[in-house]
Amino acid sequence: MTTAQQLNTQFGIKGQLSFREDASGLVVAEINNAQATASLCLQGAHLMTWQPKSQAVPVVWLSRDAKLAAGKSIRGGAPVCWPWFGAHASESSFPGHGFARTVPWNVIETGTEPDGATRLTLRLVESEKTRAQWPHSCTADLTVIVGETLRMELTTENTGKEAFVIGEALHTYFQIGDIGAVRVTGLEGCDYWDKVGGSTLRKQDGAITFSGETDRVYIDTAAECVIEDDRLKRRIHIAKSGSLSTVVWTPWTEKANKMGDMGQPDGWREMVCVESVNAIDNVVTVAAGTRHTLIVEYSAESL
Numbered sequence: 641m642t643t644a645q646q647l648n649t650q651f652g653i654k655g656q657l658s659f660r661e662d663a664s665g666l667v668v669a670e671i672n673n674a675q676a677t678a679s680l681c682l683q684g685a686h687l688m689t690w691q692p693k694s695q696a697v698p699v700v701w702l703s704r705d706a707k708l709a710a711g712k713s714i715r716g717g718a719p720v721c722w723p724w725f726g727a728h729a730s731e732s733s734f735p736g737h738g739f740a741r742t743v744p745w746n747v748i749e750t751g752t753e754p755d756g757a758t759r760l761t762l763r764l765v766e767s768e769k770t771r772a773q774w775p776h777s778c779t780a781d782l783t784v785i786v787g788e789t790l791r792m793e794l795t796t797e798n799t800g801k802e803a804f805v806i807g808e809a810l811h812t813y814f815q816i817g818d819i820g821a822v823r824v825t826g827l828e829g830c831d832y833w834d835k836v837g838g839s840t841l842r843k844q845d846g847a848i849t850f851s852g853e854t855d856r857v858y859i860d861t862a863a864e865c866v867i868e869d870d871r872l873k874r875r876i877h878i879a880k881s882g883s884l885s886t887v888v889w890t891p892w893t894e895k896a897n898k899m900g901d902m903g904q905p906d907g908w909r910e911m912v913c914v915e916s917v918n919a920i921d922n923v924v925t926v927a928a929g930t931r932h933t934l935i936v937e938y939s940a941e942s943l
């Protein structure tokens with residue numbers, strides 16, 4: 641039996657959730673219930689797509705050049721950045737945004753919520769390589785609940801005897817009509833580290849609009865954000881808890897061209913990242929025997 645067949649036997653839900661092996665050999669969970677469709681690659685616990693049935697266009701963006709490959713992150717969707725965000729604090733050879741998004745995760749539970757949404761929980765698989773970069777006793781679980789809203793819960797449990805500090809993110813790429821025609825609200829008056837051209841602390845004045853590369857870590861904010869999209873005539877609501885940083889990112893032309901997997905020629909214009917994060921000033925200390933959970937909930941409203 642293949643891995644996908646085994647997973648279908650153990651965790652598949654008839655008419656809602658099945659597993660398939662991609663041409664790359666990676667296993668993908670496909671969800672199609674009365675409320676939404678979604679797909680998730682088990683490598684990285686990487687949600688790739690989500691489209692509520694009420695929406696004509698996906699809410700989560702996946703690059704048309706996205707590639708599935710063992711050990712590589714997928715461009716778009718909702719990468720899980722863990723146990724650090726951005727560059728590692730001291731080891732420049734360690735991967736940016738941590739290793740969680742490029743290692744295998746196991747399915748540990750699936751089910752149907754009372755309202756009909758589909759639930760899937762995965763656990764990061766430790767290896768010698770992960771232990772070499774993260775020598776702490778812990779588990780990292782991601783629960784994804786796919787329905788008319790999308791809920792994701794990233795739980796870190798410290799099963800050891802000493803506290804450790806994590807950085808993390810649900811680094812979601814949202815589908816928009818055009819980057820020049822959206823506003824992100826909810827962060828007015830917040831302080832942010834502006835990562836474009838160095839790292840400067842600034843204060844947000846009004847809604848965020850985009851006219852060039854934008855890479856900002858808003859700190860000390862648990863605020864709900866809204867992407868207001870005049871082109872697609874919809875609002876995307878991004879609510880969160882257990883997260884005090886929000887990253888807003890768009891690469892713009894030059895950087896997108898260098899990245900090479902954003903969907904030529906201008907796929908990048910149809911996405912914006914609004915990431916629910918704990919980084920820089922907001923990294924989290926997880927005491928021995930305790931757990932920390934970062935939760936996001938997304939919904940889309942047509943205008």
Ligand SMILES: O=P(O)(O)OC[C@H]1O[C@@H](O)[C@H](O)[C@@H](O)[C@@H]1O
Binds near residue numbers: 737855856887889915
């Ligand atoms: O190319 P990656 O590693 O997926 O990162 C994409 C972007 O992720 C964002 O979270 C960072 O703030 C950006 O600096 C980075 O370029």
